[in-house]
Amino acid sequence: MARKKNIRKILKQSIDSLSTEISTLAETRASKSVERARASAEKMLRKNLKAALKAIGIPTKDDLKKLSRKITTIDKKMRKLTKQSSGRKVKTSTKAKRVCTIRGCNAPYRSKGYCERHYQQWRRGRLK
Numbered sequence: 500m501a502r503k504k505n506i507r508k509i510l511k512q513s514i515d516s517l518s519t520e521i522s523t524l525a526e527t528r529a530s531k532s533v534e535r536a537r538a539s540a541e542k543m544l545r546k547n548l549k550a551a552l553k554a555i556g557i558p559t560k561d562d563l564k565k566l567s568r569k570i571t572t573i574d575k576k577m578r579k580l581t582k583q584s585s586g587r588k589v590k591t592s593t594k595a596k597r598v599c600t601i602r603g604c605n606a607p608y609r610s611k612g613y614c615e616r617h618y619q620q621w622r623r624g625r626l627k
Contacts (some may be wrong), residue, residue, distance in 0.1 A: 506551040506554055506555065507551075509547070509551075510544075510547055510548070510551055513543065513544070513547055514544065517540040517543060517544070518540075520536060520540070521536050521537060521540060598614070599612070599613050599614035599617055600612040600613065601613065601614075601617050604617065613626075
């Protein structure tokens, strides 16, 4: 928070100094020098603003563009990988340990998703 206040003070001071310079140049009525002063003041303000945003941690337009480019390249790579792997069949292990589907029962699987005891209950109509 203190950093934001310091940055705001610095920006305000630079804006004030630039506005005084512009007003003195405007008083001399030298239109070319006024335009140059405005251009340099805008450039200076943009530079100070970018530095302030960077110090606070707010991303700038350039940062967002870079991030957008990175996202598009990652997206392209992901599409390419999914196209390559879509034709392949995934092998599953047949020796994987299967257990009963009844909650709390960790007995080995027999059939219909049940262990021996629950399978018999299912056959007799006692299992809900």
